[in-house]
Structures are given as C-alpha cells and as structure tokens.
Amino acid sequence: MAASAGRQRTALTAGAFLPTLLPAALFAVLAAAIPEVAAGAVLRGALDWVPSLGIRLSFRIDGLSLTFATLITGIGALIMLYSGQYLHGHPHYRRFMLFLTAFMLSMLGLVLADNLITLFVFWELTTLTSYLLIGFDHGTAKSRRSALQALLVTATGGLALLAGFILMGLAGGSFELSDLLADPRALAAHPWYPAILVLVLLGAFTKSAQVPFHFWLPNAMAAPTPVSAYLHSATMVKGGVYLLARLHPGLGGTDAWFWALTLAGATTAVFASLMALRQSDLKQALAYTTLMALGTLTLFLASDVAVAVTAAVTFLVVHSLYKAALFLVVGIVDHATGTRDVARLSGLGRALPVTAAAAALSALSMAGFPPFLGFIGKELTYKGALALSSVPYSVAAAVLTANALMVAVAGIVALRPFWGRAEPEPEPGRVPHEAPWPMWVGPLALAVLGTVLGLRPGLAEALVGPGVAAVLPGGEAYELKLWHGVNVPLILSIATFAIGGAIYALRRPLAAALVRAGAASPLDFDRGWDRLLDGFKVFAAGLTRIVQPGRLRAYLRFTFLTLLGVLAVTLALRTGLPAPPDLPALSWRELAVLALIAGGTGLVVTTDSRVAAVAGLGVVGIGVAIVFIVYGAPDVAITQLLVETLVVVLVAVALLRLPFLYRDGRVLHRPWDAALAAGIGLATTAALLLVVEAPPDRRVTDFYEVAAVPEAYGRNIVNVILVDFRALDTLGEIAVVLVAALGALVLLRGVAGRARG
Amino acid sequence: MNSVILTAGTRVLVALLVLFSVFMLLRGHNEPGGGFIGGLIGATGFVIYAIACGTDAARAALRAAPETVAAAGLGIAILGALMAAITGQPFFTGQWLFLGAGEDGDKGLPLSSVLVFDVGVYLVVFGAILTLVFALEEEI
Numbered sequence: 001m002a003a004s005a006g007r008q009r010t011a012l013t014a015g016a017f018l019p020t021l022l023p024a025a026l027f028a029v030l031a032a033a034i035p036e037v038a039a040g041a042v043l044r045g046a047l048d049w050v051p052s053l054g055i056r057l058s059f060r061i062d063g064l065s066l067t068f069a070t071l072i073t074g075i076g077a078l079i080m081l082y083s084g085q086y087l088h089g090h091p092h093y094r095r096f097m098l099f100l101t102a103f104m105l106s107m108l109g110l111v112l113a114d115n116l117i118t119l120f121v122f123w124e125l126t127t128l129t130s131y132l133l134i135g136f137d138h139g140t141a142k143s144r145r146s147a148l149q150a151l152l153v154t155a156t157g158g159l160a161l162l163a164g165f166i167l168m169g170l171a172g173g174s175f176e177l178s179d180l181l182a183d184p185r186a187l188a189a190h191p192w193y194p195a196i197l198v199l200v201l202l203g204a205f206t207k208s209a210q211v212p213f214h215f216w217l218p219n220a221m222a223a224p225t226p227v228s229a230y231l232h233s234a235t236m237v238k239g240g241v242y243l244l245a246r247l248h249p250g251l252g253g254t255d256a257w258f259w260a261l262t263l264a265g266a267t268t269a270v271f272a273s274l275m276a277l278r279q280s281d282l283k284q285a286l287a288y289t290t291l292m293a294l295g296t297l298t299l300f301l302a303s304d305v306a307v308a309v310t311a312a313v314t315f316l317v318v319h320s321l322y323k324a325a326l327f328l329v330v331g332i333v334d335h336a337t338g339t340r341d342v343a344r345l346s347g348l349g350r351a352l353p354v355t356a357a358a359a360a361l362s363a364l365s366m367a368g369f370p371p372f373l374g375f376i377g378k379e380l381t382y383k384g385a386l387a388l389s390s391v392p393y394s395v396a397a398a399v400l401t402a403n404a405l406m407v408a409v410a411g412i413v414a415l416r417p418f419w420g421r422a423e424p425e426p427e428p429g430r431v432p433h434e435a436p437w438p439m440w441v442g443p444l445a446l447a448v449l450g451t452v453l454g455l456r457p458g459l460a461e462a463l464v465g466p467g468v469a470a471v472l473p474g475g476e477a478y479e480l481k482l483w484h485g486v487n488v489p490l491i492l493s494i495a496t497f498a499i500g501g502a503i504y505a506l507r508r509p510l511a512a513a514l515v516r517a518g519a520a521s522p523l524d525f526d527r528g529w530d531r532l533l534d535g536f537k538v539f540a541a542g543l544t545r546i547v548q549p550g551r552l553r554a555y556l557r558f559t560f561l562t563l564l565g566v567l568a569v570t571l572a573l574r575t576g577l578p579a580p581p582d583l584p585a586l587s588w589r590e591l592a593v594l595a596l597i598a599g600g601t602g603l604v605v606t607t608d609s610r611v612a613a614v615a616g617l618g619v620v621g622i623g624v625a626i627v628f629i630v631y632g633a634p635d636v637a638i639t640q641l642l643v644e645t646l647v648v649v650l651v652a653v654a655l656l657r658l659p660f661l662y663r664d665g666r667v668l669h670r671p672w673d674a675a676l677a678a679g680i681g682l683a684t685t686a687a688l689l690l691v692v693e694a695p696p697d698r699r700v701t702d703f704y705e706v707a708a709v710p711e712a713y714g715r716n717i718v719n720v721i722l723v724d725f726r727a728l729d730t731l732g733e734i735a736v737v738l739v740a741a742l743g744a745l746v747l748l749r750g751v752a753g754r755a756r757g
Numbered sequence: 758m759n760s761v762i763l764t765a766g767t768r769v770l771v772a773l774l775v776l777f778s779v780f781m782l783l784r785g786h787n788e789p790g791g792g793f794i795g796g797l798i799g800a801t802g803f804v805i806y807a808i809a810c811g812t813d814a815a816r817a818a819l820r821a822a823p824e825t826v827a828a829a830g831l832g833i834a835i836l837g838a839l840m841a842a843i844t845g846q847p848f849f850t851g852q853w854l855f856l857g858a859g860e861d862g863d864k865g866l867p868l869s870s871v872l873v874f875d876v877g878v879y880l881v882v883f884g885a886i887l888t889l890v891f892a893l894e895e896e897i
Contacts, residue, residue, distance in 0.1 A: 634789040638781075642797035646886060649804055653893045713853060713867060714786035722791060723875045727849045730874075731834055734881040738827045741885035745824060748892040 016084035016438075019097040023076035023104055030061075030070050037066045038462045040469075044114070053117075054175045060114035063466020067313065068111040068242050070463065071320045075234040076104045078442035082328055083226040085438040086335065096136060100230070103129035107235045111242055116165040116175045123161065123207075123239065127154045130236050134223045146219040149529060153216045154206050161203025161243075167196045168250075180250055184473060187250045197251055200243070201260055208240025208294045210264040211271055215525035218275075218287040225331030228283060232290050233323035241297045241316065248301060248309075248471045258302045262391070265299025266398040268292070273405035277412075277507065278514035282330045282340040285413050286323070289366070292402050293319040299395065300384050306468065308384035310478040311377070313467040317460060318365065318377035318450065325362040325446035326414055329355055332435045332443070333417060342412060347422030351432040354440045356418040361447035363414030365454070367407040367500065368493065373454040376480050378403055378496070382489035383478070400492060400499075407500025412507060457481055553669065560680055567683040571690075578689040593630070597623035605674075610655045618648045635718040760809070767809040771818075774802030782879050783872075792875035796882025804890050812894045815887075823887035830880025837873030 033043060046058035061069070083100065087093045106125035113119035128151075135147030169175040171190045180187065187193060204210075209217040217237065221228050231237065244261065251257055272291030279285035293315070300312035332355045333348065334340050349356035365374035381403070385396040434440070453460040457480035468477035484490070503510060547558050571577065586594070600619030607613050621644035628637035704717045704725070714720040722730050778799035785791030807815035819826070841850040851871045858865035 635791070635794065638789060638794050639797065642794065642801060645801060646797065646804065646890075649808070650890060650893060653890070712851060712871070713869070714871075716785060716787050716789060716791070718789075719785045719791040719875075722793065723786075723871050723878070724851050727838065727871075727874060730878060731838065731849075734831060734834060734878055737885045738831050738881055741827055741888040742824060745888050745892050748896040 016088065017081070019084065019101060020077050020080040022101060023073045023080055026108070027070060027073035027077055030066060030073055033061060033066060034070070034462055037061060037063055038466050040466075046114070049118070054169070055117045056115050056176070057118055058114040058176060059109075059112040059118075060178060061112060062470045063463075063468070064242070064245055064313075064470035065111045067317065067463045067467040068238065069108055071317070072104060072107050072111065072235050075230065075320060075324050075446070076100075078445060079226050079230045079324070079328075081438045082229075082331070082442045083224075085436055086226055086331060087224065092136070096133075096224070099129055099132045099136065100227070103133060103231070103236070107239065110239055114177045116169050116177065116180075119177070119243075120158070120162050120165055123203075123243075124155070124158050126236055126239055127151060127158055127207075130154075130220075130231050133227045133231060134220045136224055136227065137222065140222070143222040146216070146222040150216045150220050153213055157203040157206025157213070160199045160206075164196050164199030164203060167192050167199065171196065172250075177246070181247075181473075184249045185253065188252075188254050193251075193254070194256065197254075197256055197260070200247060200251065201264075204240035204243045205264060205298075206240070207243070208237050208298065209268075209291055210240075210295065210298060211268045212525060214268060214272070214291050215529060217291055218284055219526065221283045221287050225283070225327060225334060228287070229324045229327030229331070232287060233327055234320040237290065237294055238297075238316065238320070241294060241301070241312075244298060244301045245312070245467075245471045249473055252301075253304050258390075261298050261302035262388075262395065265295045265297070265302065266395060268295030269299060269402040270295075270398050273402045273409070274514060276409045277405055277503070278511045278518065280342050280511075282333065282342060282345075282413055282417070283327070285342070285409055286326055286330060289406060289409055289413075290319075290323060292406065293323065296381060296399065296402060299399070300381065301471070303388050304472065304475075305384065305387045306472060306475045307380065307387045307478045309471050309475065310464065310468050310480075311380035311384035313464045313471070313477075314373075314380050314460070314480065315377040316467075317453075317463060318373050321446045321450040321453075322362040322365045322374060325358055325443040325450075326366070328439070328443040328446075329359045329362070329414065332439055335435060335439075336430075336432045338430045342416065345417035346420040347418070348432055349418035350422055352418070352434050354434060354444060358440065358443035358447040359414045359418055361451055362443065363410040365447070365450040366414070367410040368403060368496065371451070371454045371482055373450045373457075373460060375493070376454060376457055376460075376482060379484065379489045379493060380478065380480075382492045386488060396492065400496060403496045404499035404503060407496060408503035408507060411500075411504045454482065553673075557673075557676065560676055564676065564679050564683055567687055568679075571683065571686055575690055578686055578693055581689055581692075590630070593623055593626050596626070611652060614648055614651045614655065618644050621647070635716070763809045767806055771802045771806045774805070775799050778802065778879075778883075782875060785875060786871070792878030793882055796879040797886070799879070799883045800886035800890075803887055807890060807894055812891045816891065819887070823884045823891060825884070827881050827884025827888060830877045830882075830884055832877070833880060834874050834877025837870045837875075837877055840870035840873065 037043070043061040044059065046056050049055045049057045080097070080100065083096065087096055090096065103126060106122050106129055109122035110119060110126055113122055131147050131151040134150050135143050137143040138147075165175075168180065168187065171192045172180040172187055174180055187196065190196075206213045217232060220232060223231070269292045272288045272295060276285050276288035276292065279288060297312050297316060297319075300308045300315070302308070330340060332352065333345065336352060336355075337345065337348070339345065361372070365372035368374045368378035381399050382396060385399045386392045388395055461477065461480050464480060465477040468475060548555060597620050600616045600623060603616030604613050604620070607616065621640060625637045625640040625644065628634075628640060704721060707725075708714055708717050708720045712720045712724040714724070778795045778797075781790035781798055782792055782795030783790075785795065803815050803819060806818060816822075821829075838849045840852050841848060844850075844852065846852075851869055853871075854868045855864045856866040856868060
C-alpha cells in the first residue's frame with residue numbers, strides 16, 4: 001500500500017499528457033463551430049466508399065451531433081488526463097490509452113456519420129472497443145464475463161439495427177440520413193415501417209440498456225473507473241439515445257414510437273432508481289442511476305412536444321456533466337481509501353477537500369437543487385411530462401418517483417462519504433489522501449461547469465437549442481431559465497425534495513426491504529442470461545452429438561440424407577418427375593466406358609479390401625474423366641484424372657493403418673446405405689434429366705465465347721473464366737485450399753503428437 | 758518403399774512432370790491447362806518422388822516447406838490482383854503487356870497480371886497438396 005501511495009506521488013512524465021492532446025484539440029475545433037451551428041448552419045464532409053451500393057463516408061455536424069461530439073471530446077480529454085494518473089505505472093497503460101482513444105474516435109464517428117452504413121460501422125466499432133475496455137482487467141473471470149455479456153447483448157442489437165438500416169435504406173431509396181430525414185413522414189407511412197421500427201429500437205434499446213436489456217450495464221462496471229465514467233455516463237450508452245434522437249424526425253410521430261419509448265423509458269427509469277437505492281457499492285449505485293437517466297432520456301424522446309424534447313436534450317447535457325464527475329470522484333475515493341462500500345466511508349471531506357467540493361456540486365446538480373443546471377433539467381422534465389397530452393399524469397408520476405429516488409441516491413453516493421465523523425482508516429493501513437491534480441481537475445471542471453451553466457442558462461442554450469432543432473425540424477427549444485414563477489413543475493420539484501429527503505432518512509430499512517424483495521423475485525435478468533447461454537451450449541452439444549458423433553459413416557449419412565431430402569422435396573413440390581428420355585443408341589465405345597464405371601462401382605460395394613475399394617473408386621473416377629473427354633471438356637477431364645490419382649495416393653496412405661473393413665456383426669447398416677445410395681442416384685438422375693429437358697440458356701456461354709479473346713486475350717474459356725472474369729471466386733477458392741491444408745497439417749501433427757506423447 | 762526400378766524411374770519422371778506442369782501452366786490461357794491443372798501435375802511429381810525416395814528426400818528436393826509455398830502462392834495471387842492499382846483500375850482488372858509486337862498482326866509475347874495470378878494459383882494448389890501428402894506420410 002505504501003508503495004502504491006509512493007508511486008502516485010512520482011511525477012508524471014510529459015508522455016502521460018500526450019493522449020489528452022487529441023481529444024482536447026478535437027474539442028477546441030468542435031467548440032469553435034458552436035456559434036456557426038447555433039446560427040443554423042450544417043457542416044458536411046463526404047468521401048465515396050462503396051459508391052455502387054450507395055455507401056459513403058459522409059459526415060454531418062448539426063445541432064444534435066455537435067452536442068454529442070462536444071461532450072464526447074470534452075469529457076474525453078478530462079478522462080484521458082485522469083487516466084494518465086489513475087493508471088500511472090500500470091503495465092498495460094499504453095494499451096489502455098490506445099483502446100480509449102479508439103473508442104473515442106468510434107463514438108465521434110457514430111454521432112457525426114450521415115450515412116446509415118457508416119453509422120453502423122462506427123456503432124459496431126464502439127461495441128468492439130468497449131468490449132476491450134470492459135475486459136481490460138482480463139485476468140479476472142468477472143471482467144471477462146462482463147465484457148462478453150456486453151458484447152453479446154449490444155452486438156445482437158447491432159445485427160438487428162443493421163437489418164433495420166438496410167430496410168430503411170431500401171424503403172427510403174437512399175442510405176444518406178439527410179435524404180431519408182428530409183421528408184419527415186415518408187418512412188412512417190411505408191408498409192415496412194413496423195419492421196424497421198422494431199429492428200432499430202432493438203438496436204437502440206440494447207445499446208442504451210433499456211429494460212429488459214439493462215443487465216449488462218451494471219456488470220460493465222468491472223471496467224477501470226475512468227472507463228465507467230466515460231462509456232457509461234457520457235458516451236457509449238448514450239449511443240442508443242443519440243440514434244433515437246437522430247431518427248426521431250423519420251421514425252417518430254407515430255403511436256407505436258410513442259408507446260414503445262414511453263413504456264421502455266418509464267419502466268427503466270423507475271426500475272433503475274429502485275435498484276440504485278439498494279446498492280452498497282458506490283459504482284454499482286451510480287451504474288443504476290445511469291440506467292435511470294437513460295430511461296428518462298428515452299421517455300422524453302417519445303413525443304413531438306417541444307418541451308419534452310428540450311427536456312431530453314437538456315437532461316442529456318446535465319447528466320453527462322454530473323455523472324462523469326461523480327464516477328471520477330468514486331475513482332478517487334477508491335484510490336484513496338481502497339474501498340467503495342458506502343457503509344464504511346464517512347468524513348472524507350477533510351482529507352479530500354477538492355474532491356469533496358466536486359462531489360458536492362455534482363450531487364446537488366444530480367438531485368436537481370437550484371441554482372444548478374440539474375434544477376433546470378428537472379423542471380423541464382416535469383414540464384415535458386405534463387405537456388404529453390395523452391398520458392401526462394402517469395408519466396409525471398414516473399418521473400417524480402425516479403427523481404425523488406435520485407435525490408436520495410445523490411445523498412447516499414456523493415454527500416454521505418464526505419460528511420460526518422471521519423474514519424481515520426476506512427481500510428486498514430491506508431490513510432486517505434487527496435488525489436494529484438490531474439485526477440481532481442476533471443471532476444471539478446465538470447462540476448463547476450454544471451454550476452455555471454445553471455447560473456447562466458443562456459450558455460447551455462447554445463448547445464441545447466440547435467440540438468432540439470435537429471430532433472424536431474422547425475421546433476423551437478423551450479427557453480432555459482432558473483425561475484419560471486410558481487407553477488406546477490416548481491411544486492413537483494419541492495415535492496421531489498421532500499420525498500427524496502424522506503427516502504434518504506429511511507434509506508437503511510428501504511434498502512433492506514428492496515434486497516429482500518429482490519431475493520424473493522423470480523425475475524433475475526443476470527441469472528436468466530446465464531441460463532440462456534447455458535441453454536445454447538447444451539443445445540449445441542446435443543446437436544453435435546447427433547449430427548457429428550465422430551464416425552465418418554454418420555457424417556456421410558447426414559450429408560447425403562440432407563441432399564436427398566432437398567432434391568426429393570424440390571422435385572415433388574416444384575416440378576414433378578421428368579418424362580422418361582428417349583435413349584439414343586450408344587456406340588460400343590460409350591458402352592465400354594459405362595461398363596468400366598459400372599464395374600468399378602461393383603468392385604467398391606462388394607470388396608472386403610480397403611485398397612481394392614479405393615482402386616475401384618479410382619476406376620469410376622477415370623471412367624467419368626473419359627466421359628468428359630468424349631464430350632469435349634478436356635480441362636475438366638485432366639483435373640478429374642489428376643484428382644483421382646492424388647486421392648488414391650492419399651487414401652492409400654491413410655488406409656495402411658486402418659483395420660479391415662468388415663468385422664462380424666458390423667454389416668447391418670449396409671442395406672440402409674444401399675437404399676440411400678440408390679435414392680441419391682435416382683434423385684440426381686431425375687434432376688439432371690430435368691435440366692436437360694429445358695432448352696439450355698446459352699446467354700452466359702455466348703457471352704464468354706464472344707468476350708474471351710477481345711477482353712481477356714485468351715482462347716481457353718475455362719481458364720479465362722477462372723483467372724480473369726471470375727478471378728475473385730478463384731481467389732476465395734485458393735484461400736480455402738490453403739486454409740484447409742494448414743488445418744489438416746495442424747490436425748495431423750496434433751494426432752501424431754498425442755499418439756507419441 | 759525400396760524399389761530400385763521405381764527409384765530410378767522416378768528421377769526421370771519427376772523432372773518431366775514438373776517441366777510438364779510449367780508447360781501446362783503457361784499454355785493454359787489458350788489451350789487446356791492453367792494454374793490449377795499445372796499445380797496438380799507438379800504435385801503429382803513430388804508425390805511420386807516422396808513414395809519412391811521418402812518424404813525427407815522430397816522435402817529436401819523441394820527446399821521450401823510446402824505450406825510456405827502455398828502461402829506464398831496466395832500472396833502472389835493477391836499481388837497479381839493488386840497490379841490493376843498501378844493504372845488506377847478496379848481490383849483484378851487484367852493488365853497486359855505485349856512484348857515485340859510485329860507489323861503482320863503478330864501481337865508479340867503477352868505478359869499479364871493474369872499470369873501472375875495463375876502462378877499464384879499454381880503454387881497454392883501445389884503447396885497445399887504436398888502439405889497434405891507429406892503430413893499424412895510422415896504422421897500416420
């Protein structure tokens with residue numbers, strides 16, 4: 001412990017500040033664009049990527065994306081600065097900074113993208129980089145499990161999102177968001193709208209951890225604290241909220257949208273705030289309050305009402321500021337004391353004065369006290385809830401419950417550890433001490449910003465106003481003010497403080513009751529997730545046991561049964577049997593080849609010797625090769641001959657070590673095999689006859705005959721197709737050949753190694 | 758296998774088969790042949806050699822490990838596909854150079870990125886088969 005304390009005091013080198021430069025510079029550039037965008041300008045840039053599919057690397061900075069982008073880069077810069085100190089001396093410090101920077105850039109790409117496919121690519125990049133970040137501490141099983149869980153949940157949603165995007169692009173005739181959203185109600189009127197909505201919402205809800213997909217977020221707290229502060233407060237989880245806001249003009253405005261978002265948002269907000277109350281770990285409590293915020297944001301993006309949307313955008317800014325600050329504070333407390341257990345922390349204010357100040361300011365903003373920005377945000381949420389014409393009271397009640405619980409949680413998480421009787425050593429052998437400046441400057445800056453913006457709401461409007469205008473084209477943002485006079489929202493605010501205070505006073509019995517209720521509840525999403533994964537494993541293992549039991553004969557039987565089934569069903573349903581063909585008179589040469597093939601087949605099925613069977617197969621193959629030669633396909637014939645030769649060699653080498661073919665009592669399967677072989681033969685013959693019955697379509701052949709010499713300078717059409725016209729296919733095939741050979745090599749060496757060892 | 762006749766005959770056969778495989782590779786664009794068939798023929802030559810003289814001798818004669826040959830073949834094939842980038846055309850567009858074109862309709866000696874690609878195919882097929890055969894012969 002002493003060593004770690006000493007390590008923290010060693011001076012940071014200049015290199016530790018290097019990662020901060022990139023987000024800081026980006027933040028400066030983006031902040032400089034605020035006045036221009038606030039005036040209504042939309043900045044664009046684009047680069048063709050796959051023009052034939054309508055995919056462009058196009059980017060757009062409008063009010064909404066700028067709000068997100070400034071939060072991402074601004075908070076990103078502070079987090080990088082913090083991490084430089086937090087992970088100072090960590091063996092994988094550089095790797096961490098690389099992941100964090102990659103994540104930041106992906107997130108930036110996500111909010112700036114103006115093309116659905118580009119947006120999706122960045123969306124998946126944030127999923128992957130967050131997987132790496134959550135699993136950064138990969139030595140512990142908990143981290144690995146949490147990272148995998150986050151990856152699977154969000155990537156499953158990502159796949160749904162991709163399908164939704166493709167449908168959206170096809171329905172709207174363009175993959176450019178600006179084109180799609182230009183005509184606001186066109187998508188909502190399209191017959192595919194329900195499918196698009198379900199798929200897109202699946203993507204957004206998994207990313208933004210809405211109930212019932214919420215369980216991955218608290219588990220993701222296994223990540224280092226700066227990651228939690230960044231991913232789970234300001235950015236990654238807001239990706240889903242961003243998507244909802246971005247697509248609001250195109251997909252919103254319908255009853256389905258309204259109810260889906262209202263129900264998911266309200267459920268998440270209330271559920272999460274109850275869960276937050278029962279946590280004893282500071283980070284876990286904050287994780288659930290993040291869920292609550294995500295629910296609230298979703299809830300207020302449900303409608304077209306300007307006040308509600310203003311509430312969403314304002315609350316987004318408010319939440320990002322105080323939540324990032326509080327997470328960083330928790331990191332400092334953890335660093336300073338070695339524990340995050342609420343019950344064991346008190347009176348830290350004297351030892352950590354700066355941190356305590358940042359925590360107090362942020363907590364007051366979170367609880368929504370005036371004159372902080374949080375107060376304005378909370379007033380707006382009430383105003384927005386009451387403005388929803390269809391369900392004002394139930395939404396207002398849900399918001400009131402969530403907000404009151406937030407007041408209590410803010411007190412528990414951010415105030416209690418710093419006030420009261422000071423514990424000299426919350427963790428034995430560890431005297432709390434103030435963090436170095438790179439760590440406290442971030443939370444302090446964010447907390448002060450929350451205060452300043454509360455006192456001067458006009459400054460926040462520069463971000464909020466254009467954001468609202470982007471979500472609601474033509475909509476006016478509601479004016480941000482501290483004092484609106486005595487009205488219903490103010491009364492609700494006062495009620496919030498009263499109820500919140502009461503909950504804070506009763507927090508111990510309440511938390512205990514919640515824990516009991518949780519234990520009694522049959523709904524445990526986290527355990528349900530494990531069961532789901534276990535179910536998949538059991539299912540996969542069972543299926544493998546049936547289909548691939550380890551005997552070659554069974555593999556072949558399944559392969560050929562499938563082939564027979566597909567052929568027979570197709571013949572029965574689609575065409576019926578072909579007319580019996582008029583057999584032409586065969587010349588003696590053709591009869592000889594047929595006899596050769598039949599003789600080879602007879603040898604294969606009757607012999608007791610493996611080598612004879614292989615030789616018989618070779619005879620059949622050579623007979624087929626002769627057929628190719630007779631009918632003028634020399635390339636195919638040569639390949640067939642060579643492959644037959646090599647197969648005989650390969651199989652002969654392998655067979656030398658195998659036992660004799662038939663032992664007593666092992667021939668029962670033969671009638672079945674014979675029936676299957678006869679069935680395959682008949683079905684294939686019928687299919688071939690059908691192919692020959694129809695007049696051949698010569699378009700492809702004609703094209704190659706005409707184009708081969710002038711376009712590819714070759715007279716051998718087969719080879720010209722292989723290496724020129726369809727060379728990409730060939731490249732794929734030779735890659736498969738190489739991988740198969742390498743795989744076989746490894747397997748053979750492995751078998752030999754085990755046999756020797 | 759210790760057969761003097763096979764060992765002696767193989768010496769001649771291997772050289773002929775490898776030479777023949779290169780011939781098939783080069784003529785493939787206009788007559789039956791090509792990288793796939795050429796690779797199969799070349800591999801057959803070395804398979805015979807391995808049966809007659811043992812895989813150690815065959816490996817020594819080949820000098821490079823067969824899996825390396827196959828991997829290099831894939832690299833060469835991709836290189837052939839990338840040559841189109843020189844003239845700014847899409848991936849895999851054939852690039853042609855006719856050396857010493859004459860007046861009387863003689864186009865001269867054609868050299869092309871397609872041939873580079875076909876050489877890659879040849880090496881992949883050749884290397885992959887030998888990887889399998891050598892491994893089987895040695896490990897089983």
